[in-house]
Amino acid sequence: MRETGKVKSAPGGIIGWISSSLGRLIISLFVPIATFIVLWQGFIFLRDSKAPQIVIVAVAIVWGVGGVAVLFYVSNWLVEKLSSQWRQRLQPYVFVGPGLAILGWFLAIPTFRTLVLSFQDFTSTKFVGLENYIFALTDRIMLEAFRVNLLWMVVGTSVCVSLGLLIAVLADRSKYESIYKAIIFLPMAISFVGSGVIWKFVYAYKGEGSGIQEIGLLNAIVVGLGGQAQAWLLIPFWNNFLLIVIMVWMQTGYAMVLLSSAIKGIPSELLEAARVDGATEVQAFFRIIVPYIQGTLMTVTTTILIFSLKLFDIVRVMTGGNNGTNVIANEFYIQRFTYNNAGRASAIAIVLLIAVIPVMIYNLRQFRERKAF
Numbered sequence: 001m002r003e004t005g006k007v008k009s010a011p012g013g014i015i016g017w018i019s020s021s022l023g024r025l026i027i028s029l030f031v032p033i034a035t036f037i038v039l040w041q042g043f044i045f046l047r048d049s050k051a052p053q054i055v056i057v058a059v060a061i062v063w064g065v066g067g068v069a070v071l072f073y074v075s076n077w078l079v080e081k082l083s084s085q086w087r088q089r090l091q092p093y094v095f096v097g098p099g100l101a102i103l104g105w106f107l108a109i110p111t112f113r114t115l116v117l118s119f120q121d122f123t124s125t126k127f128v129g130l131e132n133y134i135f136a137l138t139d140r141i142m143l144e145a146f147r148v149n150l151l152w153m154v155v156g157t158s159v160c161v162s163l164g165l166l167i168a169v170l171a172d173r174s175k176y177e178s179i180y181k182a183i184i185f186l187p188m189a190i191s192f193v194g195s196g197v198i199w200k201f202v203y204a205y206k207g208e209g210s211g212i213q214e215i216g217l218l219n220a221i222v223v224g225l226g227g228q229a230q231a232w233l234l235i236p237f238w239n240n241f242l243l244i245v246i247m248v249w250m251q252t253g254y255a256m257v258l259l260s261s262a263i264k265g266i267p268s269e270l271l272e273a274a275r276v277d278g279a280t281e282v283q284a285f286f287r288i289i290v291p292y293i294q295g296t297l298m299t300v301t302t303t304i305l306i307f308s309l310k311l312f313d314i315v316r317v318m319t320g321g322n323n324g325t326n327v328i329a330n331e332f333y334i335q336r337f338t339y340n341n342a343g344r345a346s347a348i349a350i351v352l353l354i355a356v357i358p359v360m361i362y363n364l365r366q367f368r369e370r371k372a373f
Contacts, residue, residue, distance in 0.1 A: 039067040071098070111353070118346035122339075132347035142348070145326045148240055152308040152327065156244045156251075160304050161297070163248065164255025168263055169285065171256075181260065185253035192250070196317030199246045203318075205231040236324040243325060246314050251307065255300050262296035263289060295366060302363045306356055328352050 046060050075094045079087055093100075121128050136142055167184060171177045187195065204216030219229040233239045266289060274284045290297070312329035315321055321330040328348060336345035 036071060039063070039071065042067070068098075114346045114349050117342050118350050120343050120346075122341040122343050124342045128343065132343045133351070135344055136347045136351050141326065142328075142331060144324065145321075145328045145331045148325060149309060149311070149327050151240055152244060152247070152311055153305055155241070156247045156308045157301060157304045159244070159248050160251040161255050161259075161301050163252045164300070165259050165297070167252070167256045168260035169289065172260060172263055181253075181256065184256055187250045188253045190250070192313030193317055195246055195250055196314045199249075200318055203232045203242060205229055233319055233325075234323050239319065239323055240325055243314055243318055246318075247308065247311070251304050255304065258296055258300050259293060262293035266292050295369070299363060299366050302359050302366070306359050306363075309356055309359070310352065328355075 042063050043060070046056050046063065049056055051059075072094065076091070079090045079094055082090065117124055118132050119127050119129060167180070171180045174180060190198070200216075202217045203219075204214060205219055206214035215223065215229045218232065223229055232242055270288060270292075271284055274288055279287070310329055311327055312333065315325055315327050315330050316333065319325040321327065321334065329352065332345050332348040332352070335341045335348060
């Protein structure tokens with residue numbers, strides 16, 4: 001009887017191995033990987049299929065959404081079969097793991113590859129050391145791009161945040177608040193390329209020497225007031241401010257919405273007490289409202305700052321970087337796709353990444369202090 005009890009308490013063979021913690025752990029890792037491979041092969045099949053496009057799109061949507069749901073369900077079900085210790089260790093990665101894998105594949109690996117390419121020549125076959133970085137930090141065109149980017153960062157960011165804060169405060173006291181905010185936020189629904197095309201018509205100018213005089217909205221207003229039509233985008237230095245207007249037009253609504261939400265969180269009793277004590281509206285604004293929403297204010301500022309540092313679409317569509325409007329991202333595009341110099345383009349991309357990282361770190365610290373995540 002004692003030997004029989006030992007046989008029953010010590011399962012053997014495949015069933016015993018599967019029921020063990022190690023076996024269940026291996027299966028919990030193998031099954032999601034196998035499921036992912038099946039899904040991947042299905043997408044490859046759809047990509048190479050000769051079926052009608054609408055059928056491929058419909059099947060891809062069903063296959064993708066359903067496949068991801070199956071992948072999560074199977075992974076979670078298998079992890080729940082493990083012991084409580086392993087379940088606590090692995091279950092978070094069932095949900096976080098795919099996101100980390102996507103970030104690694106589409107962000108970390110390309111970043112590392114770009115870093116390697118930045119030390120190679122334009123053919124990506126020979127290492128040239130820091131030559132590309134010397135170009136990125138000392139070339140006349142690059143220095144001009146840095147100055148223009150600095151102009152966007154200082155003027156564009158400050159105007160966007162200032163206008164957004166002013167509109168948020170004023171709209172908060174109006175009975176038509178939702179209408180005003182909707183109108184100001186509306187440009188956020190337009191892509192950067194679309195905004196560039198719209199404003200290119202606003203600044204349009206074609207002189208009489210071309211056989212026809214064609215002017216945009218801005219020149220029409222100038223001519224209507226008795227002035228002379230101008231090729232605004234060809235005027236060095238000042239054309240940068242005309243491009244910054246587009247950024248202000250698009251990003252002010254973003255700043256307004258977030259700052260308005262923060263202002264609505266200020267206790268009304270606090271403002272009423274300040275007014276009872278004799279504080280003017282200006283004093284209440286600078287001594288109560290601004291300090292109270294300082295965290296949100298800094299987050300909005302740094303977010304728009306990052307946008308202005310990575311700016312590309314508006315400049316590319318409007319001027320192509322000509323006439324003193326070139327920015328870092330546009331120069332990266334030119335080096336890579338016009339001059340086919342992968343080394344210099346990669347170095348410029350890494351420099352841009354390094355410039356953005358400190359602002360991102362500060363932003364993350366602000367989120368952590370506010371317990372946003």
